[in-house]
Amino acid sequence: MVKEVERNRLQPHTTQNAPVEFHESRQELHDMLAQMILIRHFEDKVYEMYTRAKIGGYCHMNHGEEATIIGAIRPLRPQDWIISFYREHGHILARGTEPKYVMAELFGREDGVARGRGGSMHLFDASRRFLGGYGIVAGQMPLAIGVGYSTKYRDADEVTLLLTGDGAMANGASHETLNMIGIYHLPVITLIVNNLYGMGTTVERSAANPDLWKRGEMYNMWGTQVDGMDVMQVRRTMEEAMDRARHGQPSLIEAITYRYRGHSVADAARYRTPEEVQAWRGADPIERFYRQLLEAEVVTEQDRQEIERQVDATVQQAVDFADASPQPDPSGLFDYLYVNPPPTLNEPETPDA
C-alpha cells in the first residue's frame, strides 16, 4: 500500500492505472460516488452563496479533495470519532450530517449545526461524533490525543480520525500530538490532507523534508503515503490503519491531493499556474472513480445522471431550508457561554442606566 507519489506538480500521481479491486457492495460503491458528487455540488453552491453574501467570514472549500474525504470517512463506524480543521464542509457531509443543517450554519442561522454561532470553520455534530472544525492551524491536533486517551481509558472499541493540512505539519502542535499519540499507543489515525499548499506556500517550502508520511517512523507509528485522488486507495489504506489502531498502533497517512480553488473564497491563487490546476483537474477523483465503477459495471451512465439529479435537488433544498431558517435572536447572545453560571457572573447593570 505504501506508494510514493511523484511530487511533480504537473504530474498529479503515478497510480492512475492501478488495478482496482472492489469488495464493497454495489450499494456502498454507489453511495460513495453519490457522496463525492454531493460534496462537489455542495461546495459549488457554497461558492455561489458566498458571492451572493448569504455566507460570510472565512470560507474554505473542498473541491478536488473528495477522494481523501470519502476514502477516509466512509470506513468509520458509528462509534468512531473525527476531529477536523476549518476546511471541513465535506468532512461533516461525509459523516452523514444532513446538508441542510450544514448550509444553515454557513448562512449563520439558528438551525445550523452550531446554531449559527460557528460558521464555516466551526461545524460540529455530536450525534455523529464529529468533534468539530477548528480555525487555528494545528490547534485541533492535540485534542485528538485526549480523544484517543479517553477511548483507551474507557477500554472502548473506537478509532479517532484526526484530519489536518500539510501546512499544519510545520507547527509545533503537530509534533507534540504525534509524539504523545505514539508514546501512549493511542488508536488515532492522523490523515494529512496534503493539497500541496498552505495558502500560497508549497509543502516543499514549509517542510524540511516534504515527505510528511516519513515522520510516522520517528513517532513509532505506521507512516504511509497514498494517492489522494483515488478514493479506493485511500479507503484501503484507511481500513488497514483502522485495523492497526484497534490493535494499539497509530498511523500517519499522507494523502496527496489538490484543492482546485483558492485557499478561501477570497484567494485568487496567483501563486500557481493555470496549467498546474488544469493538470490536477484532469486527474479528477470523481471522474476517476466513476470510470472505475463504469468499467466494473457497478454503475451505469443512467445511475450517474440520477445521482446528479438527486444531489442537485438535495443541495437546492439545503439552500431553501437555510434561507428560511431564522437568524439567531440577539437576546441569545450569551447562551452557551457557561453551563449553570453563578448569579455573580452577570454584569451588574450600570447603576443609573
Add this chain to the structure above:
Amino acid sequence: MPEMTYRQALHDALREEMQRDPNVFLLGEEIGIFGGSYKVTEGLIDEFGPQRVLETPISEGGIIGLATGASMTGLRPVAEIMTINFIVVGMDQLVNNAAKIPYMFGGEAKAPIVIRTPSGAGHQLASQHSQVLESWFAYVPGMYVIAPSTPADAKGLLKASIRDDNPILFVENVLLYNEKGEVPEGEHILPLGKADVKREGEDITLIAYSRAVHMALAAADALAEQGISAEVVDLRSLRPLDIETVVSSVRKTNHAIVLHEGWKRYGAGAEIAAEIQEHAFDDLDHPVERITGAEVPLPYATSLERAALPRVEDVVMRAAFILGRDKVGV
C-alpha cells in the same frame, strides 16, 4: 501632505527602514509571493529579496523565537503574525523570552524586535479569528504595545518602533487597512508612548485607541449636533501609557468614557479608569464608564456579531446620559 491608506503607510515605513538599515529584515507567513495576508508587505520581496523578506512556515513560536534570537545578535527583525489570534501559539517566545531578556540578564542583553499583527473583529470571522488580545501583552512589563489609529500615526510609530531597542507588539486593525489619511512627507517619526488629542472638546473625554478612535470621532460628531463638545484622546500606546494626557483632558472635561474593542473585564479600559480615579478623582463629576464589546467569544451570525460589538450609538447615548442631556433624543 499626500493622502494614503493605513496599509500604504505601514508599507512605506517598512520599506524606508529597510532602505536605511541593512539589519532590518521582515519575517512571517505569506509575506513574500503572497504579499501578506493584508497585503502590507506586497512587493517588498521583489525589492529586497528572500533573505530580507523571509517567508516562514506556519510556526508562530518559531517566528517569534527566530526574531528574538536574531535581535540578540544584532539584527532588527520585524515579524508579521497574520492575526493576533495566532500570536497565542507563539506567546511563550514573546512573553517568557523576549519580554524578559533585558531585565533577566541584568541589562547584558536586549531584544529589539517588532511584532506586527492585526487585531479586531467585524467580518464574521467567528470565535477564533475575531479577538482583541493586546491588553494581555500590555500587562507584561518589559514589552511595549503600540496601536496606531491613522495612516500618519501608523507610519511614524512603526518607524519609531523599528528603531527602538525594546520588544514591541505593534497592533494594527483588520478594519483600518483601507482607512485613508494624510501622512507628512519626508522622515516622519513619532515618539513612543505619547497619546494624541485627536479632537478637542470641553464637556466629556472619549478615550480610545486603534479603530475605536474612529468610533469616538464619529460619536463626537453626533454629540456636537446635540450641543455636546467631546474631546477624543487617542492613546496610541497601551504601554507606555501616557496617562498625563488623559488626566489633563479629564481635569478639563470632568467626564470620561473609555471605548475599546474586545472585552470589558480586565481589559484596557479597566486600567485607564483606575488610573483616572487615582490621578483625578476630585475632578470627576461621574464615574468613568467603559464601552466595549460584549463578554462573549465572537459569534458568526451577523445578528449576533452586531450585538456583540461596541457601537457608536452606545457612546453617544451614554455621553448624553452622563451629561444629563439624554432627553434630546438620540
